[in-house]
Amino acid sequence: MRTILVIGSTVRRANYKLEEIYDSLNKDEIKSYWKSKNGSNIIMLDGTQYKVFGFNEYTRGIRWDCAYIDKNLSLDLLDRVVFPMAKYTTEIQWF
Numbered sequence: 001m002r003t004i005l006v007i008g009s010t011v012r013r014a015n016y017k018l019e020e021i022y023d024s025l026n027k028d029e030i031k032s033y034w035k036s037k038n039g040s041n042i043i044m045l046d047g048t049q050y051k052v053f054g055f056n057e058y059t060r061g062i063r064w065d066c067a068y069i070d071k072n073l074s075l076d077l078l079d080r081v082v083f084p085m086a087k088y089t090t091e092i093q094w095f
Contacts, residue, residue: 001047002065009072015040016051017068017095021050039078066091 006021008014016039022033031043042050053062062085069082071094086092 003063004048004050004066004068005053005062005064006068007053008070009041010083011037011052013070013072017070018042018050018052046078050086066093068093068095070095074075 006018008017013084015035015037019035022030022042024069025042025044029045031045033042035041037051041052044050051062064085067082069078069092073082
């Protein structure tokens with residue numbers, strides 16, 4: 001199972017990016033998709049999870065395989081919080 005985070009400077013920005021990802025996915029491979037103003041989630045049939053993550057300096061502890069990261073996050077926040085949570089085989093895409 002892969003965990004793919006959508007890390008935004010705000011939950012709203014991350015939710016918007018997740019909607020773009022949802023639109024690009026094959027709908028036959030999606031098990032569930034729910035949206036919330038506090039964070040959305042997509043679960044694929046193969047177990048892959050896409051999770052929205054509104055980030056701040058107190059958020060830690062979720063390990064991830066791939067992330068879509070908002071370019072508006074500060075370098076300090078990336079260095080102290082985001083990158084330490086990454087697994088060794090992490091892929092990153094910026095939005």
